[in-house]
Amino acid sequence: MASLSSGPRTPALPAGLAQHADVWRAAELGSHSLPALDTGYAALNQVLPGGGWPQGALVEMLQPQAGLHEWGLLAPALAAVQAAAPAKLVVLVGAPWLPFGPALGARQLNMQRMLRVHSQGPALLWATREALQCADVAAVLAWLPDARSAHLRRLQMAAQAHSQLLFVFRPLRAQLESSPAPLRLLLEGAADQEGQLRVHVLKRRGPPLAAPLLLATRPARLTALLAASRERVRRRREEAGVLPRLQPAQARVALVPGEEAHALLDRIANIPHH
The missing domain is CATH 3.40.50.300 (P-loop containing nucleotide triphosphate hydrolases)
Structure with missing residues (x-):
């Protein structure tokens, strides 16, 4: 009496094909x-x-x-x-x-x-x-x-x-x-x-x-520097809110985000790679 199969099986390839390097089964990664x-x-x-x-x-x-x-x-x-x-x-x-x-x-x-x-x-x-x-x-x-x-x-x-x-x-x-x-x-x-x-x-x-x-896909060093940049911008904005009466000559204007990113990338490009 033939035994019952426990599940679907992948058909066996003929011996000659199984040994051929160019033969690929669609269920496997080539x-x-x-x-x-x-x-x-x-x-x-x-x-x-x-x-x-x-x-x-x-x-x-x-x-x-x-x-x-x-x-x-x-x-x-x-x-x-x-x-x-x-x-x-x-x-x-x-x-x-x-x-x-x-x-x-x-x-x-x-x-x-x-x-x-x-x-x-x-x-x-x-x-x-x-x-x-x-x-x-x-x-x-x-x-x-x-x-x-x-x-x-x-x-x-x-x-x-x-x-x-x-x-x-x-x-x-x-x-x-x-x-x-x-x-x-x-x-x-x-x-x-x-x-x-x-x-x-x-x-x-x-x-x-x-x-x-x-x-x-973002380099770890770039991620860290951008995070530090955002933190600096946040602190400057908080300081500007806490000290609204600073004279224009005493106030420091933060770079806009695009300028900050460009400045950071210029710095990164000049960092020696190890």
């Missing part, structure tokens, strides 16, 4: 055959095939507004790339804003080895492909809000052919479109937790991720 770069976040490494950013594949990132979250997420990996290959460039194609040097310097990024390509329309795709083919380029970051699936497929092929790091940023509306990217993420800030980033893994070589990852 071990990517491409070299992987440490993301700088242990929790993120654990859910990515290969344990990091794939080198030689397109990584697509969707976010509600360009320029909000990409630097916090990618800064650790890009800093490591620059440290390993200081002569190579990180190319920014179609960046919506001019990156703020002191802020990136606080994240140990070298602005002098970044090249920004400012263009529009089809020229953005052309510039991205050209950068991927350049041996002097270590990574390419491209903001392509209007790219189609066919465009992304050509970029994926170029990244694979030249073993390049490629990150493409697109708006949230692209979530409903098909994409050839092997890795697709959705980024959103955590409104209730300052300096935190929620990362939804929309597509990977592996089973769906049930819940988003919550990553602390």
Whole structure:
């Protein structure tokens, strides 16, 4: 008499296929055959095939507004790339804003080895492909809000052919479109937790991720200095309220929050890294 099964079982693969390195079961996290770069976040490494950013594949990132979250997420990996290959460039194609040097310097990024390509329309795709083919380029970051699936497929092929790091940023509306990217993420800030980033893994070589990852993307030193800055502003406002009769010549005007943040970032960029 046949015994009853206690539950569903994963069908066994034939011996020849089971030993083949390229065979992957959809219920398992794929071990990517491409070299992987440490993301700088242990929790993120654990859910990515290969344990990091794939080198030689397109990584697509969707976010509600360009320029909000990409630097916090990618800064650790890009800093490591620059440290390993200081002569190579990180190319920014179609960046919506001019990156703020002191802020990136606080994240140990070298602005002098970044090249920004400012263009529009089809020229953005052309510039991205050209950068991927350049041996002097270590990574390419491209903001392509209007790219189609066919465009992304050509970029994926170029990244694979030249073993390049490629990150493409697109708006949230692209979530409903098909994409050839092997890795697709959705980024959103955590409104209730300052300096935190929620990362939804929309597509990977592996089973769906049930819940988003919550990553602390703000450097601890920057968090501490910003907290100290806010405390100084609070104390100045309290002193101004307690001593309302100070003469104008005796009163000290506090920097507005934006000016305070810029001043702090300038200080951080000049702090020696240990």
